[in-house]
Amino acid sequence: MVNEQDGIARIEGVIYDAYCWVGKNFDYISLLYGNIPTRYPEEFVRAYNFLQENADYDAVISMQNVEKYNPAWLFELNEDVLLMKKEEAYRRQDLKQYMVPDGHTILVRNNHFLKFMAENLPTRFIYAALGKKIKPMLNDKLIIDIDMESDLELARATLRFRDAEQEMKECEDANI
16 A cells, blocks of 8 residues: 555555565454564563553554663754754753654554554544554663664674573573
């Protein structure tokens, strides 16, 4: 499904097409990005449990605090000169806090989503297709979103470290 406003195939359209193609009815839709190799099953369970206990929410999206990448410390890209910017706070801890979607968990009740997509409503707001009331589920897990070569190197190192940790734990458990 291509968005008529900008001619781009958005992820919501891809999910909708896949859901319709499967031809079965599900209560929830979960989006798993293939470029995120770090997964925490407990985060999916936490999102599911939240929606089970809170019928007034349409979706859950995992988020992280932006911490050192706070918008107050970001500059417009200009390779010639660093443009002056008003200082909002000297210490990062004193800045207004922001959150960013981390791509790990997106769990949606299908009722709002399917209606929204079937009516091909214009999307002027981020995540509008997912619901009117969305729970940001903050976590501090290590989420690696592979978009660049450096992300791939970080993922490889992290997964090797996890494997080594698991091997050490197994050796300890076996008293080796």
